[in-house]
Amino acid sequence: MSKLEFVDRQDDDLALLRKEGGGAGRSLAIFIHGFLGNHLTTWGHLPDMLREHAPSDSVLADWDFLFLGYSTRKIGSYLDIARVIATQWEKAATGKRPFGGAYTRFALLGHSLGTLGIRQLLCAGVMQPPQMLNALHSVTLFGTPLNGSSLATYGRAFGGPITGALEPGNPQLRMLRSWNESVHPFLKWKGVRVILGMDDQVVGNKYVDLVDFAGDSKPAFLLKFDHGALVKPKDWASSTIRDEIVGALQ
Amino acid sequence: MMDLPDEELRARLAAITRGPWARGVIEARQELAPVDRVQSSLRGARPIAIDQLVLSASNRRKSSRLSRILRAHFEGGGPVENDKEIKTRDAFDQALTVPQLYELAVQTGYLPEESIRKPARTILTDLLWSEPARRFVLAYDYVSVPMLANRVGISGVASTKPPEPNPNASLHFAGFLAHLRAFHTDEHIQAWVRFLDDYVVEHDEQNRLWEYLREERQKAPRRTGELLTGCQVFVLSLASAFQILSDDELGLFGLMHAYWLQKFFGYKRDRRGLFVKDVDLWGRTDSWARTIATSSRLVPVGTDSAIEKLIRRQFAERVLLLERTFEAVRRLTQETQQTTLRSDRLIQLSDKGLLPQRSTTNE
Numbered sequence: 001m002s003k004l005e006f007v008d009r010q011d012d013d014l015a016l017l018r019k020e021g022g023g024a025g026r027s028l029a030i031f032i033h034g035f036l037g038n039h040l041t042t043w044g045h046l047p048d049m050l051r052e053h054a055p056s057d058s059v060l061a062d063w064d065f066l067f068l069g070y071s072t073r074k075i076g077s078y079l080d081i082a083r084v085i086a087t088q089w090e091k092a093a094t095g096k097r098p099f100g101g102a103y104t105r106f107a108l109l110g111h112s113l114g115t116l117g118i119r120q121l122l123c124a125g126v127m128q129p130p131q132m133l134n135a136l137h138s139v140t141l142f143g144t145p146l147n148g149s150s151l152a153t154y155g156r157a158f159g160g161p162i163t164g165a166l167e168p169g170n171p172q173l174r175m176l177r178s179w180n181e182s183v184h185p186f187l188k189w190k191g192v193r194v195i196l197g198m199d200d201q202v203v204g205n206k207y208v209d210l211v212d213f214a215g216d217s218k219p220a221f222l223l224k225f226d227h228g229a230l231v232k233p234k235d236w237a238s239s240t241i242r243d244e245i246v247g248a249l250q
Numbered sequence: 251m252m253d254l255p256d257e258e259l260r261a262r263l264a265a266i267t268r269g270p271w272a273r274g275v276i277e278a279r280q281e282l283a284p285v286d287r288v289q290s291s292l293r294g295a296r297p298i299a300i301d302q303l304v305l306s307a308s309n310r311r312k313s314s315r316l317s318r319i320l321r322a323h324f325e326g327g328g329p330v331e332n333d334k335e336i337k338t339r340d341a342f343d344q345a346l347t348v349p350q351l352y353e354l355a356v357q358t359g360y361l362p363e364e365s366i367r368k369p370a371r372t373i374l375t376d377l378l379w380s381e382p383a384r385r386f387v388l389a390y391d392y393v394s395v396p397m398l399a400n401r402v403g404i405s406g407v408a409s410t411k412p413p414e415p416n417p418n419a420s421l422h423f424a425g426f427l428a429h430l431r432a433f434h435t436d437e438h439i440q441a442w443v444r445f446l447d448d449y450v451v452e453h454d455e456q457n458r459l460w461e462y463l464r465e466e467r468q469k470a471p472r473r474t475g476e477l478l479t480g481c482q483v484f485v486l487s488l489a490s491a492f493q494i495l496s497d498d499e500l501g502l503f504g505l506m507h508a509y510w511l512q513k514f515f516g517y518k519r520d521r522r523g524l525f526v527k528d529v530d531l532w533g534r535t536d537s538w539a540r541t542i543a544t545s546s547r548l549v550p551v552g553t554d555s556a557i558e559k560l561i562r563r564q565f566a567e568r569v570l571l572l573e574r575t576f577e578a579v580r581r582l583t584q585e586t587q588q589t590t591l592r593s594d595r596l597i598q599l600s601d602k603g604l605l606p607q608r609s610t611t612n613e
Binding site for chain 1: 257258261262264265268418420421422427428429431432438475479482483486490491493494549550553554556557560561
């Protein structure tokens with residue numbers, strides 16, 4: 001079976017892996033990276049693995065994959081990341097370039113700071129493309145900062161204004177959680193899968209019992225990885241990260 | 251070979267040619283351009299023997315001027331300190347990013363060979379019509395450039411055989427390209443690499459920072475925070491790019507950053523152009539990498555001890571990957587210098603009486 005076609009748009013910080021000529025009527029999984037990440041390197045060999053193995057996988061064969069990026073220092077709030085996702089979702093749902101046709105089903109997968117952009121999009125109804133929640137198949141958050149990151153204070157000089165929104169208990173995160181809780185009863189998006197790293201010292205995993213985001217599936221999953229390795233599968237056949245991704249797209 | 255749709259092909263070519271180095275291409279073309287047009291048939295598909303071009307008297311004079319500007323500093327002729335020379339060399343270095351990326355793009359299957367043939371022949375002939383420019387390319391190990399030249403039918407740069415493309419590595423190239431575009435525009439990284447390159451803002455700044463990091467000086471130089479931030483973003487950016495590459499890709503991709511890795515690990519080039527430890531400056535083991543990684547002042551005072559430990563571990567792991575990459579670069583440089591490139595070059599230069607006068611001191 002041939003590999004997925006690779007569409008590269010460096011100016012838009014995106015890489016699309018799709019069935020040749022694909023798009024119309026297919027499903028699209030959108031991956032969004034974290035703090036100071038890169039739309040491809042954040043995910044290690046995952047893009048390579050999906051490109052090679054997805055076409056012959058009974059679950060993944062219906063899916064195309066969009067690796068989406070942003071410049072961390074240009075981001076002021078979670079809303080900016082949400083807008084990046086919404087923009088490409090809207091294009092994909094209407095078959096605009098570089099998408100080859102209108103996608104009908106979507107999944108969102110994020111890492112670290114990117115997961116907060118996803119959470120923001122879920123609860124900021126005015127930013128959502130038409131029928132977004134109806135087309136949303138699943139949401140998976142790897143290494144999500146449930147209560148920020150203790151590294152954030154140190155990283156302030158590196159990452160620009162968004163770094164403050166990663167500090168433990170920061171106002172933007174508290175607002176997001178409250179916003180999330182307020183609108184979930186009305187918008188009711190699909191259960192959010194939270195996957196945390198057992199060895200994650202960047203965002204940790206201890207807040208899983210203390211900080212509750214409305215709509216998160218229980219329990220959260222715990223994998224034996226650190227923060228960065230949590231989204232970098234080493235091999236396709238036996239990777240638990242692969243299992244989580246397949247599970248998200250099932 | 252793959253068959254890319256036109257739109258995709260255009261987007262990929264533009265990602266290479268319109269990167270942050272595009273300005274350097276324009277400047278280098280202006281600075282290095284021949285006075286008279288070199289040969290009208292260069293743009294065709296026929297093989298080009300670039301070292302056999304017949305130059306007009308004006309072009310020969312220009313070439314002679316370039317031999318001073320583009321000299322290999324380690325071979326003699328004095329350090330490069332003149333602002334105009336530095337500007338021209340920097341622009342040329344930036345411009346050479348494009349042919350290097352063309353070659354890596356073909357090797358990784360990101361672009362089909364036929365798609366870069368015409369633009370590669372154009373930029374190579376524009377930049378490398380003169381002997382000093384070709385000598386610069388070989389002296390400073392732009393290994394991918396002679397590979398590309400041979401790939402697109404240009405002989406006379408060096409006889410390096412380009413490898414067969416690996417059609418499965420295009421995502422590696424795309425990830426690296428995204429990194430490179432960000433690297434060139436990141437203000438923190440640029441502050442740090444300029445510092446590595448001796449652009450300082452206060453007297454003896456490099457020495458003062460080194461002493462401060464070793465706790466031999468209490469007062470921090472003015473830019474300490476800015477430079478340590480730049481260094482850490484530099485390390486993070488390079489490590490994130492290198493970690494997706496296979497062992498046999500590290501050398502060629504790493505070469506794009508060889509200059510900075512050399513400075514970071516306390517190396518210099520010897521008179522043969524090989525990377526050797528700069529013992530006079532750093533001793534046998536010290537370097538910016540080591541000084542910063544082991545400094546108690548890497549992490550601000552008052553940082554939680556668990557966080558400090560994590561920051562140190564992450565930094566050390568990333569530096570280790572950079573070190574592994576620099577080793578691969580040195581290996582590749584040694585292989586290429588010891589085989590075809592060096593012998594080609596020495597024969598060519600010797601034949602033309604262009605070998606620089608060497609001093610008798612050993613390095």
